[in-house]
Amino acid sequence: MSDQNATPEDNTELDDTAAPEPEAAVVEPEGPKDEAREAILGRFVDALGEAVVDSHIVVDKDLWIRVSADAWHEAGEVARNALQARYFGFLSAIDWMPSPFGRSMDSEVDRLLEAKDEAQAPEDAAVSAGTSFEHGFAGGETRFQVFARVAHIGEQGSNWGVTLKVDVPDDSLALSTWTKVYAGADWHEREAHEMFGIDFTGHPALRNMYLPTGFEGHPLRKDFPLLARHVKPWPGIVDVEQMPTNEAEQLSTEESGTAEGADS
Missing domain, CATH: 3.30.460.80 (NADH:ubiquinone oxidoreductase Nqo5 subunit)
Incomplete structure (x- = not known):
């Protein structure tokens, strides 16, 4: 029950439904x-x-x-x-x-693009699939x-x-x-x-x-x-010689080549 002798200021304090102050409009700065x-x-x-x-x-x-x-x-x-x-x-x-043949090289950029494709949104997936263009x-x-x-x-x-x-x-x-x-x-x-x-x-x-x-x-x-x-x-067959691992083996290889040349 409200107090008949209460002042207007007291009634204001008791009123919980008072309207909140309006928020100031946010003005975004122009670019x-x-x-x-x-x-x-x-x-x-x-x-x-x-x-x-x-x-x-x-x-x-x-x-x-x-x-x-x-x-x-x-x-x-x-x-x-x-x-x-x-x-x-x-x-x-x-x-x-997008090329229907895909990309032919396995470089770092290709791996990054592949990871991006796996995580992309459906609309971006349509671009990669060739049903939409960017x-x-x-x-x-x-x-x-x-x-x-x-x-x-x-x-x-x-x-x-x-x-x-x-x-x-x-x-x-x-x-x-x-x-x-x-x-x-x-x-x-x-x-x-x-x-x-x-x-x-x-x-x-x-x-x-x-x-x-x-x-x-x-x-x-x-x-x-x-x-x-x-x-x-x-497509051809190539003979690959192993690289010498030390000086002794290198000298042996060179001497072998010299001997073969002399025999011929």
């Missing part, structure tokens, strides 16, 4: 920013819109931008003409499928991707570069050529076509550079059966 590369990314987004599928910035170091296949040629034009990235570094391709910075959705590196070379402190990447459609394995934007892409596209089987629509002469005429297959695909992937034992 470092790279305004220069964010501005470059913004220019691509303004020009290409939703065709910019994904991106990745390493602050003060580098920028990756992934675009859709139908915007690949336009992305090159934006880089060269709108952003003045006139230096063409390289264009190449990659097959993200695509690196800016992601990806297809087995093959094409990369190109271009850069703006200007006054000291104003230089920058960007790696543009694109998913190669699985059903066509074809992209528009960059040869009309960057002349240097000519041989790079020929090599990617030869080694990976990717077509570049509009290329003036998409023919082999390294492989002989009539060669079948594309050697840099993960499922290409290269015999060089496997170490084969020496």
